[in-house]
Amino acid sequence: MKAGPSQEEIRRHNLGTLLRHVHIGGSMSRAVLAERMGLNRSTILGLVSELGSAGLVREELPRDTGRAGRPSLVVRPESDRVYVLAFDVGVDRLAAARIGLGGVFLDRREIPMAPGRRDAGKVAEILAGSALDMVGTAQHGTYCVGVAAAVRGMVRRPDGLVRAAPHLGWEDEEFGEDLMRRLGLGLPVSVANEASLGALAEHLRGAGTGCQDLVYLHGDIGIGGGVITGGQLLTGDCGYGGEIGHMVVNPRDGRPCGCGAHGCLEAEAGERALLETARRDPTATGREAVRAVVEAADRGDITARAALRDVGDWLGIGVANLVNVLNPRTVVFGGTLREVFLGSAAQIRSRINRLALTSSRENLRLRVGELGDDAVLIGAAELAFSEILVGPLETLARAGA
Amino acid sequence: MTATPNANPNPKPDPILRLRGIDKSFGAVQVLHDVSFDVHPGEVTALVGDNGAGKSTLVKCIGGIHSFDGGEYWFEGEQVQVHSPREAAALGVEIVYQDLALCDNLDIVQNMFLGREKRRGLVLDDATMEEMAAQTLDGLSVRTVTSIRQQVSSLSGGQRQTVAIAKAVLWNNKVVVLDEPTAALGVAQTAQVLELVRRLADNGLAVVLISHNMNDVFAVSDRIAALYLGRMAAQVSTSNVTYSQVVELITSGRSGDLGLAHTNGATA
């Protein structure tokens, strides 16, 4: 029989939980923390002072003074002192950011890149270069406590091996290992699928805040998916769960998909399908091209309207399936699917209403992502923060503080 | 995982605003016939209908600009009399009209407080007003305006709508009615305003959104109320209807089992 948790374990858990509250929720008073954590005030006081002397939080007067009465101190995460590095290997850009505790962007670099095959080593080299540059400009006495990268592809759990990233031409790349070596910070680099991280970000800080069951659809070159169920990211057995873009919606006479199958959601409702159906210039791709179709439809362009109706139909069919299987509270459309959703919401919703089970859909909300193009980067940062939010003092000690 | 405050899986709040049997005529022309309308807190209710169906008239009755000829106005479970915008405001009902009333030569803060301090019997200093305006915009996650001391004439259409909406929520209103807030906007600005609309409802307000754009309606609303020739054809949950059903309700007053029994007679 396993013994109950020790005092030490409980304390460690409470420290992590408190830090998570201010990291996600922003500054809050000790009274609020006591209420949210269900602990008495003297315990909270002890935890706050321990985190305070470690330099992870600070107590200060709230910003909005001028109210009647004596304002109570708020506990604030030390965003300038403790940070992570987050990377996003995008379709047409590489992004790196230094993000402070509390989710504050402290610094960021973006390197435009023509879409197409890319050597994984070269990508790691560029990202590591940008990151070390940012680390170099960080003030003395600040600590990097985690590193994570988002990749559009299949990432194995738990080791982060990139099994396949078709748009880059990657297969079985030890991208995280490579990045870790090049950074030389002594920190492991977590790697995860971009839409899973987008889901995490919207769940923690965006359109799905407070929602424990959420599906995130991310459109760019393809359609990525991330699923939060019961507050947890769905990973599946080896980490490949949530590939919504390859949910087959039209197998009989569907369009060929990059994965080799026919009629995947990505093939029917992805950027390429939309732009082809709308008969747009085949060389124009990406966000601007998608937005142009939505704008044309808004002005009454019949071809653009038909294309959006078509794509909306397939998206609705896909989401109806997800609603029946997962019963999400919220479905979030991110990346270029944000524009697509705004241009075809009537179609999408109608399809869902016709196809999904009544009880599964009655509280369903369809939303656009709130974090815009930063969702993936923010999700990567949250992944990188996960360690310090479990064992704050240990993680900080390992970071050399 | 700890329970979150909004963990209630199935919120079905009572209507905060409830109209029953509203009639309204302008001279010899009856514009609203026996209209019933419910508005729920935490929800976006889309009010749709063809040009001239009576949407703006209904909203002006709600806002106390027009008094109606017959019918009942219920607010938070009690029957009330609303004969002026002041009385509507006192209840916590705010209308953002189709033809936005913002003053071009004033800045954002001045606009947000225009005519309001006096109405509420308050005298506020500049710093307090500025702070309240900033907090309101902040609370709505409005990041599109660069300075709250910017003149309204220099704002884009979407930003103007944003300011008008922020003005409506500044005074802790409970019901906010938006008459075609996205009509004059491009896609990107529409997205901003719709997000704001959704956020208001998520913060617990009852929001009424008038729109001719079915994508907007299906993107943000929880319920759809369709007016047809001055009659309420149907009020339905957005998760239960299709685009073509709503279009039918708008254009012919009925769709299958939904809507008016006879398009020229009494409601079903």
Ligand SMILES: Nc1ncnc2c1ncn2[C@@H]1O[C@H](COP(=O)(O)OP(=O)(O)OP(=O)(O)O)[C@@H](O)[C@H]1O
């Ligand atoms: N002050 C008024 N005096 C006389 N008739 C009016 C007045 N206001 C509105 N009407 C008439 O009432 C009817 C309903 O108008 P209302 O403005 O409510 O329509 P609406 O549904 O808002 O249309 P739209 O979509 O074009 O804004 C119309 O026939 C209109 O001409």
Ligand SMILES: [Mg+2]
């Ligand atoms: Mg009108």
Ligand SMILES: [Zn+2]
């Ligand atoms: Zn596929």
